[in-house]
Each structure stands twice: as structure tokens, then as C-alpha cells.
Amino acid sequence: MHSSLSLADIPVGSSARITSIVTIGPNRRRLLDLGLVPGSRVDSIRRSPAGNPTAYWIKGTVIALRNEDASQILVDTRGVF
Amino acid sequence: MTVNCHIVSTEPGKDNPTVRNHFIIALAGNPNVGKSTVFNRLTGMKQHTGNWPGKTVIKAEGTFYHRNRRYTLVDLPGTYSLHAGSADEQVARDFICFSRPDITLVVSDATCLERNLNLVLQVLEITSQVVLCVNLMDEAKRKRIQVDTEKLAQELGIPVVGTAARSGQGLNRLKNVLGDMVDGKIVTSPRCVVYDQELESLVQQIEPRLAIYMPNWVNRRWVALRLLEGEFNLLNHIPHNALMDYPRGEIKEDGALCLL
Amino acid sequence: MSAISEQKIPVLRELEPLLPANEAVIKDRIVSSIYQQAEAICRQAVKTGKPPVNLDARLDGILTSRWLGFPIMLLLLALVLWITITGANYPSQLLAGGLFWLEEQLASLFMAWGAPAWLYGILILGVYRTLAWVIAVMLPPMAIFFPLFTLLEDLGYLPRVAFNMDNLFRRAGAHGKQCLTMCMGFGCNAAGVTSCRIIDSPRERLIAILTNTFSVCNGRFPTLIVLATIFMGALVAPAYSSMLAALVVVGIIMTGIVVTLFISYLLSRTLLRGVPSFFVLELPPFRKPQLGQIIIRSLLDRTLFVLGRAVVIAAPAGALTWILANSFVGDVSVFTRLTSWLDPLGQIMGMDGIILMAFLLGLPANEIVLPIIIMGYMSAGSMLELDSMSALRTLLLDHGWTWITAICVMLFSLLHFPCGTTLYTIFKETRRARWTLLALLLPLILGILTTLLVNQGAGLIKL
Numbered sequence: 001m002h003s004s005l006s007l008a009d010i011p012v013g014s015s016a017r018i019t020s021i022v023t024i025g026p027n028r029r030r031l032l033d034l035g036l037v038p039g040s041r042v043d044s045i046r047r048s049p050a051g052n053p054t055a056y057w058i059k060g061t062v063i064a065l066r067n068e069d070a071s072q073i074l075v076d077t078r079g080v081f
Numbered sequence: 082m083t084v085n086c087h088i089v090s091t092e093p094g095k096d097n098p099t100v101r102n103h104f105i106i107a108l109a110g111n112p113n114v115g116k117s118t119v120f121n122r123l124t125g126m127k128q129h130t131g132n133w134p135g136k137t138v139i140k141a142e143g144t145f146y147h148r149n150r151r152y153t154l155v156d157l158p159g160t161y162s163l164h165a166g167s168a169d170e171q172v173a174r175d176f177i178c179f180s181r182p183d184i185t186l187v188v189s190d191a192t193c194l195e196r197n198l199n200l201v202l203q204v205l206e207i208t209s210q211v212v213l214c215v216n217l218m219d220e221a222k223r224k225r226i227q228v229d230t231e232k233l234a235q236e237l238g239i240p241v242v243g244t245a246a247r248s249g250q251g252l253n254r255l256k257n258v259l260g261d262m263v264d265g266k267i268v269t270s271p272r273c274v275v276y277d278q279e280l281e282s283l284v285q286q287i288e289p290r291l292a293i294y295m296p297n298w299v300n301r302r303w304v305a306l307r308l309l310e311g312e313f314n315l316l317n318h319i320p321h322n323a324l325m326d327y328p329r330g331e332i333k334e335d336g337a338l339c340l341l
Numbered sequence: 342m343s344a345i346s347e348q349k350i351p352v353l354r355e356l357e358p359l360l361p362a363n364e365a366v367i368k369d370r371i372v373s374s375i376y377q378q379a380e381a382i383c384r385q386a387v388k389t390g391k392p393p394v395n396l397d398a399r400l401d402g403i404l405t406s407r408w409l410g411f412p413i414m415l416l417l418l419a420l421v422l423w424i425t426i427t428g429a430n431y432p433s434q435l436l437a438g439g440l441f442w443l444e445e446q447l448a449s450l451f452m453a454w455g456a457p458a459w460l461y462g463i464l465i466l467g468v469y470r471t472l473a474w475v476i477a478v479m480l481p482p483m484a485i486f487f488p489l490f491t492l493l494e495d496l497g498y499l500p501r502v503a504f505n506m507d508n509l510f511r512r513a514g515a516h517g518k519q520c521l522t523m524c525m526g527f528g529c530n531a532a533g534v535t536s537c538r539i540i541d542s543p544r545e546r547l548i549a550i551l552t553n554t555f556s557v558c559n560g561r562f563p564t565l566i567v568l569a570t571i572f573m574g575a576l577v578a579p580a581y582s583s584m585l586a587a588l589v590v591v592g593i594i595m596t597g598i599v600v601t602l603f604i605s606y607l608l609s610r611t612l613l614r615g616v617p618s619f620f621v622l623e624l625p626p627f628r629k630p631q632l633g634q635i636i637i638r639s640l641l642d643r644t645l646f647v648l649g650r651a652v653v654i655a656a657p658a659g660a661l662t663w664i665l666a667n668s669f670v671g672d673v674s675v676f677t678r679l680t681s682w683l684d685p686l687g688q689i690m691g692m693d694g695i696i697l698m699a700f701l702l703g704l705p706a707n708e709i710v711l712p713i714i715i716m717g718y719m720s721a722g723s724m725l726e727l728d729s730m731s732a733l734r735t736l737l738l739d740h741g742w743t744w745i746t747a748i749c750v751m752l753f754s755l756l757h758f759p760c761g762t763t764l765y766t767i768f769k770e771t772r773r774a775r776w777t778l779l780a781l782l783l784p785l786i787l788g789i790l791t792t793l794l795v796n797q798g799a800g801l802i803k804l
Contacts, residue, residue, distance in 0.1 A: 024365060026166050027619040032372040033162040034621060035196045040376070046401060049410035050508030053517070055401075055624055060193025062401075062624040064504050066511060069619055113625035121634070139535070167541050192626070194387055198379035199372075220626070225390030233386040247631055276374045280367065286359055294352040310371060311364030313353060 005077065007042060008070035012054070015043045016075035023072040035059035036073060103151045104263045107177055109204060110188035111197050112159035115216045118246040119188050120156045123256070140172075147256040150263065155182065161196070163203045165312060175318060178207050181298065184262055186255075188214045191221035191228045191243070201237065205271040206303045211239045212262060214255055219245040238270040273302075283309060295319045397626045401501065410505045417498075418594065421489045423587035426566050429481035430583075434730075436480065440473035462667055463660050467716075471659025474712040475651050479563045483644045486562065490528065491639040495630040499524055503622055513602045514609025516545035517620035519552075523601060526556030527594075528643060530763040533558075534770055542618035548605050550767055551780050554759040555601040557594050559643075560651065560707035561754050565590050567711060571734045572747035589751075597755050604783065650762070651708040658702055658709050662716050680717065690789060691749030691796030693741070700753065705761040710754065745799045749792045756788030 010016050018038050021031055035058050036042070043057040053064040110116040124143025141156040157176055158169035165171040177185050187204055189197035194215070204211055215228055234241040240258045244251030261267045275281065287305040295304070299319055307315050361367065403409055444465060451461045493499065503520040510519050518540050526533025533553040540546040557565065569589040574582030609615070666676040673681075676698070684694030699713035715733070718740050737746075758781045759767065768777040 023619075028365070029162075029164055029166055029368060029372070030619060030621065032369065033164065033166075033199065035199070035376065037373050037376045039373075045398070046405060048504050048508060049405060049407045050505065052508045052511060053504065053620070053622065055405075055504065059196040060190075061196060062397075062626075064507070064622040064624060066507070066517065066617070066620050068617075069621075113623055118634075139538075168538065195376075195379050195383045198382055199375055202375050202378060220628075224392055227388040227390070229386045229388070233382070236382045236385055247628075274375050274378045277370060280370060283359060283361070287356055290355060291352065306371065308353075308356065308360060309364070310368045311360075316352065 005075055006071040007044070007056070007065070007073040007075050008054070008067040010044050010075065010077060012044050012047055014077065015041060016077045017041050017079070019074045019076050021073055023069075027069075027072075031069075031073065034063060035061075042073075042075065102149065103153070104183040104259075105180075106152055106154050106259065107157055107180075107182035107185045108154055108188065109157045109173055109177065109185055109200065110159055111161055111190065111200055114159070114188050114190040114197065115246050116156070116159055116188045119186075119214060119216060119244070119252070120154060122246050122249060122252055124154055145256075148260045150260060152259065154186075160200065162200060163207070165314070174207075177204060178299070178303075179318060181208075182210075184210050184212055184259060186212050186214055186259070188216050191215045191217045192224055192226055194228060194233075202274050205237070205239070206273055206306070207300055209239075209269050209271045210262065211269065211271065212255075212258055213237060213239055213241045214251075215241060215243045216246050218243045218251070219248065236272065238272045240267055240269070276306075280306075280309065400627055401624065404498070404501050405504055414502060414505060415591065415595075417493070419587050419591045421486065421493070422566075422590050423584060424489060425482050425486045425562075426570060426586050426590075427583045428485045429566070430570075430730075432481040432484075433477055437473070437477035440477055444469060444473060459667070463663055467660040467663030468656050469659075471655050471662070471709060471712045471716065472652055474715065475655045475708055476648070478567060478711070479559075479651060479708055480644070480648060482563055482566055483559055483648065484640065486559065487528070487639040487643040488635055491635045491643070492630055495628065495635055497625050497627045500622060500624050504624060507620070507622070509602055510605070511617060511620075513605040514615075514617060515548050515602075515605040516540045516542060516618060517622055519545065519549040519601075519605070522549045522553060523556050523598070526553045526558060528559055530554050530556065530558045530759055531766040534763060534766045537770065542615075544609075544613045544615045545618060547771065547776060548608050548613055550770060551608065551776065551783060552601045552604050554763060554780065554784050555597040555604070555755070557590075557597055557755060558707065558760075560760060562590070563708065564711045564754050565593055565751055567730070567733070568747045568751055571730060571737065572742075572744045575734070576744070593751055593755055596752070600756065600787065604787075651706050654706040654761075655709045655712065658705060658713070659716070662702060662713050666716065676717065689796065690753070690792040691745055691799070692753065692792065693746075695740075696746075696750060696753075700757055703760075704758065707754070707760050745796060749796055752795060753788050753792050756784050756791055758785050 005016070007016065007018075018036055018040055020038055021028055021036065023031065040059060044054060045057050045062065046055045048054070048064070053066045054070060055062050055064045056070075108116060108120055120141065120143060124145050129142060139158075143154050143156070145152050145154065155176065157173040160167075160170045160173050163170055163174040163177070165174055176182065185204055185208055187197075187201050189201060201211070201213055213233070215230055215233070218228065221228055228243065230241045230243045240262065242251055242255045242258055244255060246252065258267070262269075276284070284302060284305045287308065288301045291301045291304055295301070296319075304315065304319070404413060447465055447469065448461070451465065499521060502524065503517060506520045507517040510517055519537075521539065522533050522536045525536040530553050533556060534550050537546050537549040537553065540549055566586065569586040570582065573589045574586040577585050662676070665679070666674050668675045670678060680694035680698045682694065683697045687693040687695075687697045690697075695717035696714055699710045699717060702713050703710035715736065718736055758764070764777055764781060767780045768774065771777065
């Protein structure tokens, strides 16, 4: 399986599709509630001047996640434009 | 994929519609959708803020009059969902579920409706007395996003009003819809989310067994789903006596609003 | 399923066999189903055309850019303060003139009525003068600062500030939202402490609560602005004086932010150890501000609220100060006794006993610190009609102030105990006396050390 790539790894300006979420517990639910459900598309749009967090375009809204949180979200970049 | 399923009706007019002319409306919505603008536009200066009883969450309440009826608007915290993951979400959930507002008005952002519908559908699982206000229609237009509110109303089975609260557009229509709803002129038939077969069959086994443990007005399908998710804490908030009821539509003090 | 049996709720005992063990998976399936449905509905009801040029993205590109993000933030802060300082000057003088004219009228009314001297003293020299000062000095800057701050808020700039600064807070072991609660604290620390509720993790909420007082609040801005104008503004040509004054205030604010980060770092590595919790920040689109709403909201909810609070607290404090200054034990007033007892400590901190006394009496509200200092000096002999900045400058210079004194007072204003309302709020929020005590001691010790160092350091290099 091609699933070692996380949301934190994809470069700014590129897109990916979520395959799974690694975190368990309440944070998992928070990520899901934000619209980070498997199958949905995410665009990495900009990084903070200090390098962390990164802002993503998720279902019509810009949401910033710290890189350590974003690394809990596994993505697939194939077939996403 | 979607069917209309039965939801315990909680029509407000039932406890003598000729006498009541004071109604409670809960205002729910995601953060940053202009919920406070709607709140301010509807209530003007007649509002006061405080804390939710026993909670460290700020609560705002305001009143307005329309067509000779008095409405108390309770501004719930802006949340993405109703999953009691944070204090905000729990306050919003408990108020919608247990304080039984006459109407829950959900404000959503026309420019990112999909994420907002997540909350709308969750509210619809709790109560059928819901009005959806699709705010920021002007902004959506600017971004070339067209929201067909009629189609949306049809899909959701509840009244949908498009507004641009910043310029006051659509708010009169919103008030009329709220009025028609408390008058019983609008009957909703909310569409609810249907889950996969395994979940549905579990829900069907659990739902009837809950009947003797809680009052009729508690939506048992919703409780069954929460129990399946492991949210057992919810049971501490539900009155255990099946006959228990409390007077609704009356606001005496802070405590009366959030009875639990 | 131990969680169920512990609850001992009959309904759960009955249902236990029906509930599957994999709640987490079920949660996933429920959320996914809801989103699928939401997507299906949107396909029916929403049509998306080709979006126009995304102005938000362009604006964000500038406001959060690598090179311009931080300079723009500082520039905006300085600009807001500069507008406040420049704009507040004239109305402040006008108000002061009006209020002191009213005082004369009241005084002659008292004379005509033949009121006893002590009543005149308490009501006019104590209560009225303090109130007049609080209103004349605080109202104009607040009436300018709050709308400007609300404007930035309304535009959607604050989340961008949090986005820019989060990495600093992350490294300090604090929650990303602490940046927002810190900004809130610039309005009022009590409000800032309350706003810490947006942080879910108790550990990080405590850090945010304990450090909120390092945000210069509006009760302290007037003190800083006035002192900066009098002492730093006077160092340069008049044309640049408000600019320099604004920069000095920015410097104090920046010091506060550095202290916030430093103390957060210390706390998260000692008393409040733990890993940073999950943090999500929404960057909503920029919105066209509604000027009418901004003015109404900021004037009603903030300006009048803060002013009202200041007036309510300043009135009795003014009376108390006058009574202390006019009750004599032997031939020395109680106020003088207390201040001369505090004087040695004040002196090594670059200040004096009256200033320390003012900070102590100003515990209910920071707004009244400067008025009490003035009353203290005036009761000590000076019979000055205080109706302008230059009169105040003369008064302070007469009592031995230098710009080192001003710096120390400004630093101590930043770093001393939180005001009474804030302390009470901290107690309400944390429900623990020890956290409230820590919130009191932490900035106080820091303030004493800082002013001590600055004053002694300045003495060493003979400034």
C-alpha cells in the first residue's frame, strides 16, 4: 500500500486525497468533524512565516493545522489535480 | 441512499397554541458563518450575556417581537458538530436536545455549505423543528456559487431561507418563516441520515428498548446512535423517568433555560 | 465495556450485549455517512461557477508572507497606537478643561451651601477629581483604540496574527489559541482570562490564564501612553513626538509578548508539563467591515463597559485616597506614613513610595494608578490645577521623575499583579486559590526584579 505519505509531507500548492486518519480518541473525531474524512480532497495552500502551521483548503474553508497534527492524516496524491 | 424516517414529533404549538405567544429559538451554527450578525440583526440591542449554568461558556440571549409574538433567541456557541467533544459542543447539544427550544435556527455559510450541512444533519437527528438560514448569500454570489434554497429545502425537508445578514437581506422573510413555523403553518419532514445496514439494524434493536427509560420527547434514534458511539455520559443528562416532563416555553431565570 | 458497568445505569445493563466493542470505528462510519449525505445534497442544491480571482488568497499571501508577515503586524500595531495617541490628545484636553470647569462650579456650589471642608474634600477633591481624571484621560484613547481594534477583528486579521505567531507559542509549549486570548487581553485581562475557555486542554488553558496579565490591557494603555508622551515624546522634535511615544508603547507591548512566551515556556517545562494538544485554526475569508456595527459594538460593549467599571471602582478609591491623605496621626498623614514606609523599596526599583502605594491602591483597577500618583503628589503640597499634559509633566518633574522613573513605572505597570477583577476571574475560572496566588506572585516578582535591574543598571552606567 502507498500510504506512508502524510498531509504534512505534501508541498504547498499541491493536493491530495485523504486515505485514513492515524490518531485515535477525541482528536480523531475533531479531524473528522472538520471534514477530514477519508476520500475527501485537501489542498495545501500556505505555510506560516515561521514554517508551522500550514493552512489547508478543506471543503470550502481554510484551516490551519500544526505539522505534527497534519502528520496524523495519511493521504494519497495520485489522481488528484 | 436517503429516505425519510420517522422522528418523534415535537411540535411546539401543542401545549395550547392560543395562549402561548412567547417562543424560544436556539441559534446554532458553525464558527465564522455570521451567526452573531444574524443574532444582532434580529435582536438589536435587546440582549444580555451571561454564563451557561455550571459551564464556562458564554451565553447570549436576546428578544425580538414579530407579528405580535415574542421570541427569545438563545445564541449557542459556534461549533462544527454536536459531538460533546468540547464544552461548547456539549452546551449546544444539551440545549437543543434537553431544553427543547421551539425552533432550532441553524445558520450556515453559503460559500461552504457542505461542511455546514454536517451540523445541520446532526441537528435534524435530534429535532424536527429546524429552520435553516443560509447566510452570506452575497458572498457566495461574488464567488460564483449558486445555492438553490428551494432545492435545499426539498432535500432537507425543512424551511430554508437565504440571507445576507450584513446588509439585512432576507431577515424579514426569516422572521416570517419562524412565525409560520410556531403557528403550525409549516410542517417539517426532516430527512435523516441513513447509516449502513449493520448500524441501522443495531439502532432498530436498541431504539424500542429505550422507551421505558426516558420521556417520549427524547429522540430515541439519536440516543441509540450516541450509545453505539460510546457516549454513555449522555444518559446522565436524560431524565430517567419515562413520564417526566417539564414546562417549556417559559423563561424564568438562567436555570430554566438549561434545565439540566 | 468497563465504562458501562461503572455507570450502573439500568438501561445500559440491559443494552450491553447489543453494543459492539468497536465504538471508534462506528464513530468513523457515522461521521463519514453524514458527510456523504451532505455531499449528495450539495450536488443537488449547489452550483459552482468558475471562481473569480481569489482576493483572500492574495491578501493572505501578503499578510502571512515569510518576509512581510511580521513587519506588517508590528506596523499595524504601531499605526493603531499612533492614531490613538495623536487623535486622543485634543479631545482629552477639551474634556479635561470641561470637567475642571465643572469642578469649579461644584466648588462654588459647595461654598454657597456652606458644606463642611471634609465633605468637600472627599466628594470634590477625592471622588470627583479622580473621576474627572479617569474620564478625561481614558475615554478619548479608548474611544479611538477600541473601534480600531474591533475593525481589525472584524476584517478577520486576528486569525492571521495567530497563524503567523503560532510557531512561537508551539515552541513555548503553549496552545495556538493562546495567541488569540492574548490579543483579547489587550482589551481587558479579565475578558482575556475568560476567553481562555476556547482552549480545551486544562494544562494549556492554565498557561494562557496565568500569562494573560502580560498583555497590556486598556486600563494600562492610558498610563503608558501618557507617560510615553510626556517623557519619551519630549526627547525629540514635536513632529515626531507621538511617533516616538507610539514606538515606546509598542516596545512595552513587545516586552509583554516576549515575557508571555518565556513564562509559558517555563511553565510548560516545570509546573505544567505536557505535550501540546491538537490545534485547529480557521482562517475565515476577509470580510468587508461594517463601520456602523463596529462603532456601536466597540463603544457600547467595550468603551462604556470598561469606563463604567473604572468609574465604579475609581470613585471609592478616590475617596479612600483623600481620606488617607487627610487623616493625621501626629502631624503626618496616614498616606504619607504608608508611602514613606514604602519609599525605600520604591527607590531601589527606580520609583518612589507614592508610586508603589498607587499600584497597591490601584489593585481594583489599573486605570486609577496614575490618578492616585497625582493625588499623592498634590496632597504633598503642590496646588496645581491639572488641566494639561504639560502641567502633569511639571508636577512629575517636581517630584524627581526622570525618564528612568517613567521607564520603571511603565515596566512595573506591565509587570505587577493583575487587577482585582482579573484575579477574581482567574479564581472563578481555575477554582483554585493556589493558581490565583501564582497569577499574582509571578508577574509581581518579575516586575520587582525587572525594575530593580533596569534602575540599578541605569545607575551603573550613569544615565
